[in-house]
Amino acid sequence: MESSDKKICRLCRNEYSHDKETCIPCAEPLSPLPDVEPKNWLRKAIEAIFSKDLKKVEPKYWWLATIARTASGILAVIVAITAIRANVGISPQSVAEPSSYFIRETENQISTLSKISFMEEIVEQAEAGDVRAQFELGLLYRDGFEPSIAPQNDFQAAFWFREAAKHGYAEGQSALGWMYEQGRGVLQDNHRAILWFYRAAKQGNYTAQFNLGLAYMVGRGVLQDDYRAALWFFRAAVQGFAIAQFNLGWMYWQGRGVPQDDYRAAIWYREAAEQQHAAARFNLGWMYEQGHGIPQNFELAVAWYNMAASQGFELAIERLESLEIEVMPAPAPVRTFPQTGGVDPPKRTPSQALREIY
Numbered sequence: 001m002e003s004s005d006k007k008i009c010r011l012c013r014n015e016y017s018h019d020k021e022t023c024i025p026c027a028e029p030l031s032p033l034p035d036v037e038p039k040n041w042l043r044k045a046i047e048a049i050f051s052k053d054l055k056k057v058e059p060k061y062w063w064l065a066t067i068a069r070t071a072s073g074i075l076a077v078i079v080a081i082t083a084i085r086a087n088v089g090i091s092p093q094s095v096a097e098p099s100s101y102f103i104r105e106t107e108n109q110i111s112t113l114s115k116i117s118f119m120e121e122i123v124e125q126a127e128a129g130d131v132r133a134q135f136e137l138g139l140l141y142r143d144g145f146e147p148s149i150a151p152q153n154d155f156q157a158a159f160w161f162r163e164a165a166k167h168g169y170a171e172g173q174s175a176l177g178w179m180y181e182q183g184r185g186v187l188q189d190n191h192r193a194i195l196w197f198y199r200a201a202k203q204g205n206y207t208a209q210f211n212l213g214l215a216y217m218v219g220r221g222v223l224q225d226d227y228r229a230a231l232w233f234f235r236a237a238v239q240g241f242a243i244a245q246f247n248l249g250w251m252y253w254q255g256r257g258v259p260q261d262d263y264r265a266a267i268w269y270r271e272a273a274e275q276q277h278a279a280a281r282f283n284l285g286w287m288y289e290q291g292h293g294i295p296q297n298f299e300l301a302v303a304w305y306n307m308a309a310s311q312g313f314e315l316a317i318e319r320l321e322s323l324e325i326e327v328m329p330a331p332a333p334v335r336t337f338p339q340t341g342g343v344d345p346p347k348r349t350p351s352q353a354l355r356e357i358y
Contacts, residue, residue, distance in 0.1 A: 015191075088250075088279045088315065094182075094211045095243060097139065097175040119149050126160060134164040135172045142175070142184075158185030165196060173200035174208035181211070181221075190221030201232065209236035210244045217247075217256075226257030237268060245272035246280045253283075262293025273304065281308035282316045 006015045122140070125133035138160035144152030158179045164172025177196030180189045194215055200208035213232030216225045230251050236244035249268030252261045266287050272280035285304030288297045302325055308316035309327040320327050 088283055094178060094214055095207055096178045097171055097207055115146050115149055119145070131164045131167045131169040131172065134160045135169055135175065138164065138172065138175060154185030170200040170203040170205040174205045177208060177211065194221040206236040206239040206241040206244065210241055213244065213247065226251070230257035242272045242275035242277045246277050249280065262287065266293045276311065278308045278311040278313040282313055285316070
């Protein structure tokens with residue numbers, strides 16, 4: 001009887017039980033990103049190579065078309081097409097809610113007796129219905145607190161995350177979604193993961209927003225959709241989440257889900273780079289070196305390469321070695337992207353970023 005009430009979502013092909021045409025995540029209205037037809041850079045590059053009229057070639061691809069007309073055409077084109085997309089891409093790994101504050105800050109600073117007292121207190125609060133305590137208790141079990149007090153236990157973690165999630169606690173919903181996606185403490189279920197990510201994301205949880213964007217980008221639990229991926233990355237990025245800022249910059253660079261725009265890619269790479277995201281620092285350095293989207297500046301390129309290399313980022317180290325430059329820590333460059341009158345873009349709140357970028 002229960003199965004007869006189930007319907008199949010016409011978009012992602014997952015089962016759902018309410019009276020709409022699609023499941024909850026697929027039913028969300030799409031509005032914040034205008035002009036989002038994806039542009040395939042490889043197709044555009046090939047069209048430029050074989051174009052008979054150089055005046056019709058997009059400026060970014062004009063040099064490809066020019067190289068193709070030389071004697072060493074085909075080899076040069078292969079090298080050029082490889083170089084044009086040299087930026088580091090995204091890793092399709094979801095992000096878990098951060099470890100318990102108590103574990104991060106005090107684990108090595110208090111006695112075992114105090115830890116027992118703390119655990120008894122948080123269990124009492126969680127059993128009394130305190131959603132924050134339920135979430136924290138889930139984190140303690142997920143990451144492991146003390147072998148003799150609260151050993152790592154995914155089943156207990158999932159139980160307490162669910163208790164917090166049922167009461168609408170966004171962090172608990174996000175954490176439970178991650179447990180379903182990873183199959184930790186529960187049966188692995190991408191669709192259930194998406195539903196919990198969605199509920200948390202709608203409350204503004206940036207971890208869930210990022211994971212939802214990642215799911216749409218790779219088609220995990222939902223129909224693959226670059227537009228929705230960019231939308232959720234953007235919502236997490238304007239809250240200052242560095243990984244989402246990096247991913248959004250990459251999507252602008254590739255023209256996936258948003259119009260291809262090197263300058264906006266550089267802006268979001270810069271946002272992530274300032275939060276010590278190594279891959280963003282490398283990509284920003286590469287854009288400065290090549291002059292993609294921003295004025296070419298070799299000194300700034302080396303500075304960003306240095307900062308990425310000082311974090312052990314292999315591609316940055318290799319690039320500096322190829323330039324015969326010694327790897328050493330470098331201070332963050334003061335000058336950023338020129339605007340009208342050469343004024344640096346100010347720091348933006350999420351609402352200001354929405355108005356400015358979209």
